[in-house]
Each structure stands twice: as structure tokens, then as C-alpha cells.
Amino acid sequence: MDYTTQMDAARKGIVTEQMETVARKENMRVEDLMARMAKGTVIIPANRNHLNIDPEGVGDGLRTKINVNLGISKDCCNIDVEMEKVRHALKLGAESIMDLSNFGKTREFRQALVKESGAMIGTVPIYDAVGFYEKNLSDITADEFFKVVEAHVEDGVDFLTIHCGMNRRTAERIDKHDRLTSIVSRGGSLLYAWMKHNDAENPFYEYYDRLLDICEKYDVTLSLGDGCRPGSIHDATDAVQVQEMIELGELTKRAWERNVQVMIEGPGHMALNEIAANMVLEKRLCHGAPFYVLGPLVTDVAPGYDHITSAIGGAVAAASGANFLCYVTPAEHLRLPTLDDMKEGIIASRIAAHAADIANGLPGARTWDDKMSQARADLDWEAMFSLSMDEEKARAYRESSKPEHEDSCSMCGKMCAVRTMKRLKEGKNIQLDD
Incomplete structure (x- = not known):
């Protein structure tokens, strides 16, 4: 092989199978795709060990993609139930699945997920570390953290969420700033606690080159986690969030020097009028790297309906520069989502993503809508059903009241x-x- 990563191949002018697939899906010339990949504004997460992957591109000029979170936990550790969610997520058109497992047979589930899914797979290794070693967080060593990372990439995970920007400088900003909801990122809070207990630097920041070695070896994309994302609209766009984003921008450049693909994770909760400016801020501070956002949730008072608050923010975010939406379900803030919750979250995120693609003038984005409009003008119900984002629900509504x-x-x-x-x-x- 004459290249190490997809970014390295793009910079050398080598067209990979993954690039050809993505260019075809996006109706884009492969040369244009490669130029964006060489700059880092487009990524193709595709671990060499994920043999059945159906690759997707994430970044500027491409369709907005969506991610679905699932996984086993101490309270809900049924692998079969989670695998059923995987199959439904793929059927409903999710381009990515994140395994957030943190208890029990996590590796068994992860390996089954990689084998089952042609969609790209992401994980957050620090979630797995505590259960994997069955010891207190503060007693886990830097080497042990990295061994978990290596296990994940060996299993075929395509991108890793790692909160490298949660370093001493960021922690000091948190300590000085009076946040209403403090740290709401699970990974960010775990690393912050580890640093405090051990009076030490974040190992993923201190030994960042070791992390890049792993990513380069397997061509794994580094998703730089937002440990300081706002957990309330009160905390949005504050000094803590911006401090971490500055750190992530510097880490992005270091990864690109090693040809490691990068995307940046972002807010969180945020008032509607702040979203567009935040997208510009991220693109500027992180040098155009693809932006992966959770929500943003535009109000804090709608538990049970946060798939809607998220879809509103996600549509604005993607129309303003975000490239990848992490779904939110009606169960957000309340419980682990059920299969029905997951479906509601996926459809809401797909609506937001498609609405943004239309607003961004993406070639072909309006074609689907034009076909639906023609079917409505013709009163062609079968055509309307087949064109629906959720054909099953559309048919059920029609049948329920003839x-x-x-x-x-x-x-x-x-x-x-x-x-x-x-x-x-x-x-x-x-x-x-x-």
C-alpha cells in the first residue's frame, strides 16, 4: 500500500475505493473530493479492519450525515436488544452508529456491531475503560487507557471520540468560571475527575502523538470530543467552550501533520440566535475541519420532546456549516431510549439534515421534494408513500382514517x-x- 490514511492518499493523488464510492454517492468528481480531503475539510472514516463498510464522506459540500447512539449499560445490558436497534437504525438510513457501551460484554457487542454494520462505527474508549479494568477511575494508568483505545481500533471502529482538549488550561478555565451546568460530557467529566484525582495532565493530551500513531496505523478518524460543550443555553458560547475549541484547533493541525483525519464535536445546548455564529467560530478556529454537533438543543424545557428541540437546532446548524448531526431522542435527559424512541430521533435528525441540504443548495437535494410534490398534485397515494421518509407511518395514518x-x-x-x-x-x- 502506497499510503497510510485516506488523507495521505488524497495528498498523494491516489484514488482509493472509498473515495470512488463516496464521489459516486455525492454526485461529485473524485478530483474535487480529493482536494477537500487533502485540506482536511472532508473525511472518510473507514478503519482498515472494518471490512464490510459502505463508506460515507463527511464535510463541506457533501450531504449532511446523521449518527445514532446506542450501546449496553449496567441498567440495560441486553446485547440482543441493542443489536435490534442497530438493524432498525440501518434500515432507517443512519450513516453512522456510535457504540457508547460502558458495562458488561462491551467487546462482544462492539465486534458484533462492526460485523453487522456497513455504516461507519464510532466509540468513546474512556467509557469502556472503567468497566474493562474493574477498578476505580483514578487508579487507571495512561498505558491502560491506551490499551483500551488499541482494542477498539483493532476491532474495526472507524472513528474515536477522545476529549483531548480537556487539558490543564481548559480545566483551570472551568475552575474559574461559574457555569450553571458545569461539565455535562460524560467523557469530559471522567477525564476532568482523573486529572484532579491524580494531579496530572490528561494522558490523551500529554501523549497525543501516541494516539496519532494508533489512528495512523489503522486509518481511524479522530473525533475531537467537546468535553466542555454547554449543557444549558445559559452556558452556551462561554469562555470555557471557546477555550476548549481553541485547543482542539491546535490539535487538529498536529493530526493533519500526520495525515490523520479529524472532525470536531460541538454543542450541546444553545439559543437559536447563537447557532450560526458558533458554526463560523468552529470553522475558523479549527481550520475548516468537519463539525459534528449534538443538537444543538434550542431550549431546556422540553423533556420528552428533545428530538424536536434538537432537530430545530440541527437544521440551523447544518444550514450554517455543520456537517454531521448526532441524533437526539425523546428520551434524552430521561432514560436509555427504546426502539420507538430511537426511530423518532432518527427521523427528526434526517428531517433536519435534509432541510439543511436544501438550504445549502446541495445538487439534487430538492429532487426528492419535487417528486413528492408531483405525487401530491397527482393525488398518487402509492407514490407519496414510497417517497416518504417514514413510509410505514405515512401508510398507517392514511389507513387509520379512510x-x-x-x-x-x-x-x-x-x-x-x-x-x-x-x-x-x-x-x-x-x-x-x-
Whole structure:
């Protein structure tokens, strides 16, 4: 092999199979794709050990992608249930799955997930470390943290979320700043606690080159985690969040020097009017690296409906520069999501992603909508169902309330405007009482 990573290949002018696949999916010339990959503004997460991957590109000029979180925990450790979620997530069109497992047979689940999924797979190794070693967080050594990372990449994980920006400088900013919700990132809080207990630097920051060695060897994308993402709209765009983003920008340049692909993770909770500016800030401070956002959730008062608060923020974020949306389910802040919760979250995120692609003028994005509009104008229900983002739900709604006449619905009946105009164009009389 004449290259180490997809970025290295792009910089050397080598067209890989993954690049050809992504260029075809995106209706893009492979030369244009390679130019963006060489600069770091587009990535193709594809671990060499993930043999069945159907690669996707993430970054500027490409379709907005979505990620689904799942995994086993101490309270919900049924691998079969989580694998059923995997199959449904793939069926519903998720391009990425993150395994957030932190208890029990985590490696067994991860290996099964990689084998089952053609979508790209991400993990957060520090979640796994405590359960893996069965000892207190503060007693885990730097070497032990890295051994867990190596196990994940050996299993075929395509991208790793690691909170390298949670260093001493960032921690000092947290200590001085009066945040309402402090640290809400699980990985960020674990590393912050480890640093405090051991009076030591974050090992993933201190030994960052060792992490890059691992990523380069397996061509694993580094997803630089947002340990200081705002957990409330009160804390959005504060000095703590920005301090970490500055650190992530410097780490991005160091990764690119090694041809390691990078994406940046971002907020969190954020008022609607702050989102666009935050996207610009990230792109500027992190040199155009792809931006992977959780939400942003635009209000804090809708538990049970946070898939909606997230989709609102996600649409604005993706229309303003974000490239990758992490789904949020109605169960966010409340419990581990069920299969139905997961479905609601996926559809909400896909709506946000597609709406942003339309707003961004992505070639072909409107074609799907135009086909649906034509089906509606024709009152072609079967075509409408087949074009629906969730065909099953659309059919169920239609069947639950059948109209008197097939060329209408139970909302308007014969007074349906589309029916009226269609009949006029066909030269038919409009009789509302027949």
C-alpha cells in the first residue's frame, strides 16, 4: 500500500475505493473530493479492519450525515436488544452508529456491531475503560487507557471520540468560571475527575502523538470530543467552550501533520440566535475541519420532546456549516431510549439534515421534494408513500382514517384544493354534494 490514511492518499493523488464510492454517492468528481480531503475539510472514516463498510464522506459540500447512539449499560445490558436497534437504525438510513457501551460484554457487542454494520462505527474508549479494568477511575494508568483505545481500533471502529482538549488550561478555565451546568460530557467529566484525582495532565493530551500513531496505523478518524460543550443555553458560547475549541484547533493541525483525519464535536445546548455564529467560530478556529454537533438543543424545557428541540437546532446548524448531526431522542435527559424512541430521533435528525441540504443548495437535494410534490398534485397515494421518509407511518395514518373518496383525505374530503384543481384541469365539474 502506497499510503497510510485516506488523507495521505488524497495528498498523494491516489484514488482509493472509498473515495470512488463516496464521489459516486455525492454526485461529485473524485478530483474535487480529493482536494477537500487533502485540506482536511472532508473525511472518510473507514478503519482498515472494518471490512464490510459502505463508506460515507463527511464535510463541506457533501450531504449532511446523521449518527445514532446506542450501546449496553449496567441498567440495560441486553446485547440482543441493542443489536435490534442497530438493524432498525440501518434500515432507517443512519450513516453512522456510535457504540457508547460502558458495562458488561462491551467487546462482544462492539465486534458484533462492526460485523453487522456497513455504516461507519464510532466509540468513546474512556467509557469502556472503567468497566474493562474493574477498578476505580483514578487508579487507571495512561498505558491502560491506551490499551483500551488499541482494542477498539483493532476491532474495526472507524472513528474515536477522545476529549483531548480537556487539558490543564481548559480545566483551570472551568475552575474559574461559574457555569450553571458545569461539565455535562460524560467523557469530559471522567477525564476532568482523573486529572484532579491524580494531579496530572490528561494522558490523551500529554501523549497525543501516541494516539496519532494508533489512528495512523489503522486509518481511524479522530473525533475531537467537546468535553466542555454547554449543557444549558445559559452556558452556551462561554469562555470555557471557546477555550476548549481553541485547543482542539491546535490539535487538529498536529493530526493533519500526520495525515490523520479529524472532525470536531460541538454543542450541546444553545439559543437559536447563537447557532450560526458558533458554526463560523468552529470553522475558523479549527481550520475548516468537519463539525459534528449534538443538537444543538434550542431550549431546556422540553423533556420528552428533545428530538424536536434538537432537530430545530440541527437544521440551523447544518444550514450554517455543520456537517454531521448526532441524533437526539425523546428520551434524552430521561432514560436509555427504546426502539420507538430511537426511530423518532432518527427521523427528526434526517428531517433536519435534509432541510439543511436544501438550504445549502446541495445538487439534487430538492429532487426528492419535487417528486413528492408531483405525487401530491397527482393525488398518487402509492407514490407519496414510497417517497416518504417514514413510509410505514405515512401508510398507517392514511389507513387509520379512510375518506369517502380515494382521491381525497379525511381532512378536507371533496373540498380538497388539490382534488378541485386536478378535476378542473381534467375538464370535470366540481360537485361537492354528489
